Amino acid sequence: MQAVRRSGSYIYRCHKRLLTTSSAVQARRSREPWDKRFPVRAEDVAPDKKGGSKEMEEALPEDIVAPTGIHHRLTGEYIHVPEMVPEFVVPDLTGFELKPYVSYRAKEITQGPITPKDVFNSVYAETVEDDYRRGTIKVEGETIKLSDGRVLNTKDFVGDKDEEVQ
Amino acid sequence: MRLTLVALGYFKKYVQREIAKASGVSVYTPIQGWRHVRKRDWIYGENRPWTDAAKEANLPGKRLREVIEPIPESEWKIFKGDRVQILKGIDKGKQGLVCTIIKERNWCYVEGLNCSYKWVNKSASSPGFLSKVEKPLLVTTEVSLLDPSDLQPTETEWRYDEDGQRVRVSARSGRVVPLSDRALNEAEDMVDKNAYVEQSWDTKEKELTKVTFTPKAMSFEEDIMDSMGIKEDRERAPNYYY
Numbered sequence: 001m002q003a004v005r006r007s008g009s010y011i012y013r014c015h016k017r018l019l020t021t022s023s024a025v026q027a028r029r030s031r032e033p034w035d036k037r038f039p040v041r042a043e044d045v046a047p048d049k050k051g052g053s054k055e056m057e058e059a060l061p062e063d064i065v066a067p068t069g070i071h072h073r074l075t076g077e078y079i080h081v082p083e084m085v086p087e088f089v090v091p092d093l094t095g096f097e098l099k100p101y102v103s104y105r106a107k108e109i110t111q112g113p114i115t116p117k118d119v120f121n122s123v124y125a126e127t128v129e130d131d132y133r134r135g136t137i138k139v140e141g142e143t144i145k146l147s148d149g150r151v152l153n154t155k156d157f158v159g160d161k162d163e164e165v166q
Numbered sequence: 167m168r169l170t171l172v173a174l175g176y177f178k179k180y181v182q183r184e185i186a187k188a189s190g191v192s193v194y195t196p197i198q199g200w201r202h203v204r205k206r207d208w209i210y211g212e213n214r215p216w217t218d219a220a221k222e223a224n225l226p227g228k229r230l231r232e233v234i235e236p237i238p239e240s241e242w243k244i245f246k247g248d249r250v251q252i253l254k255g256i257d258k259g260k261q262g263l264v265c266t267i268i269k270e271r272n273w274c275y276v277e278g279l280n281c282s283y284k285w286v287n288k289s290a291s292s293p294g295f296l297s298k299v300e301k302p303l304l305v306t307t308e309v310s311l312l313d314p315s316d317l318q319p320t321e322t323e324w325r326y327d328e329d330g331q332r333v334r335v336s337a338r339s340g341r342v343v344p345l346s347d348r349a350l351n352e353a354e355d356m357v358d359k360n361a362y363v364e365q366s367w368d369t370k371e372k373e374l375t376k377v378t379f380t381p382k383a384m385s386f387e388e389d390i391m392d393s394m395g396i397k398e399d400r401e402r403a404p405n406y407y408y
Binding site for chain 1: 353365366368369371374380381383
């Protein structure tokens with residue numbers, strides 16, 4: 001363990017955990033060399049900062065927001081480059097009738113979450129019904145014989161207790 | 167998809183936000199984040215909480231002197247548009263319609279009754295005009311609902327009718343005291359639904375009730391790939407985490 005004295009409070013390092021006896025809330029600027037709770041910024045490694053250098057400052061981005069142009073090397077003017085402006089790809093909204101707000105006159109609608117049963121009913125139920133009517137699927141008591149040769153048993157499948165067997 | 171509470175409670179959130187801004191200070195510190203300090207209990211009054219007058223009545227140091235009897239939400243009986251009889255005050259015995267309700271103070275205002283009169287814009291040449299402002303009445307003791315059969319004050323109870331609807335029933339005759347149209351057609355932000363004029367930014371009921379989504383037995387990403395014709399034959403490498 002190594003004790004490092006810092007502004008009236010003792011900070012002991014043990015097993016890579018940093019404990020401090022003073023208040024944990026300190027201003028960002030007073031932390032040296034930079035506030036380790038946040039990622040490093042270009043201003044944290046400026047030449048005037050402890051441990052900073054011009055090379056490190058230039059390696060990091062200047063702004064959080066990406067620039068949309070370039071500075072002319074000789075004249076210094078800022079040239080706007082349209083290709084650097086982000087382009088949002090949104091779906092085509094022609095014929096889309098939904099609007100940002102809902103009219104006060106519209107009735108209140110509540111729908112429950114979509115259950116696996118709803119997914120089954122939407123995707124498979126129709127084909128299963130057609131197959132059964134045509135005779136491709138045969139039900140004999142507890143066994144179900146499918147067209148591809150598989151034989152299923154109703155006992156192997158757990159259903160809802162409230163469901164009635166038709 | 168269920169309409170979330172966030173969407174439905176926009177007005178409630180707006181009111182709470184305005185109250186929080188005017189009854190304390192929000193302070194930001196790193197890691198702790200935003201905290202509300204120097205909080206004060208909001209004093210509800212005749213002015214709505216987002217108005218300047220209400221915020222002025224809630225400056226630091228102001229206190230509510232009276233004690234408010236707590237009435238649970240389920241036991242609240244007086245609504246906008248109800249016909250009531252005033253039991254106490256200068257207009258004792260008179261009947262009128264309820265125009266405003268302030269639940270936090272157990273107040274109700276009856277249209278044109280229990281008013282205070284004041285001469286405004288008085289000058290040497292003219293007497294000005296007489297302003298008539300309704301004074302609040304306590305819902306518990308000073309006002310009573312009427313029995314529809316004889317239009318006399320009666321005690322009411324919340325009961326369930328044959329259809330399972332929760333209704334107010336007169337204790338004396340057993341007749342249902344119906345809610346007025348004004349109360350039933352009022353939205354949470356006090357907008358009259360029937361009088362509302364639909365705008366270009368409003369989704370109409372016809373569009374709202376259309377069901378255009380069909381559930382598919384594939385994930386969202388697979389659905390997008392399927393609709394755009396993207397085919398992915400590569401298999402994901404095994405991922406182990408313990």
